[in-house]
Amino acid sequence: MIKADELKAEISLVQEYYQLLKDYLSGAEYDISEIRGCIHSLKERLSKVRLLYIAYCLERSGKEINLPIDSLLNQMDFALALIESNPQQSRAIIQMALAISPTKIEDIIAFLDFLKERLI
16 A cells, blocks of 8 residues: 555655756756766656556556656656766756756656645
8 A cells, every 4th residue: 555655755855856956957066976866866766756656546546647757757868878978068968858858847846746735
């Protein structure tokens, strides 16, 4: 059985990683290895949230409701690959990768904020 607290905890981790990434994109200075780790962890947590959310919805309503994050995860992989070859341009690479994703990270975070507040 999926507990709302488990899903809330994972959403909180996503929010923390997103905030670090957002700070970096706004000009805060971080070591590039920390940013790579942040993107990797954000991807992992988003994937876990998606799985927990699907299971949570199945338990509650009997319906499988998916979070449409595949394109965002692919763009994060793309950014990680480009950063490896051009770390001095990491900020611009991440901005570009997130901008061209059909699924906007801001939209996913807004949904997760909404969901976290309403989980029983």
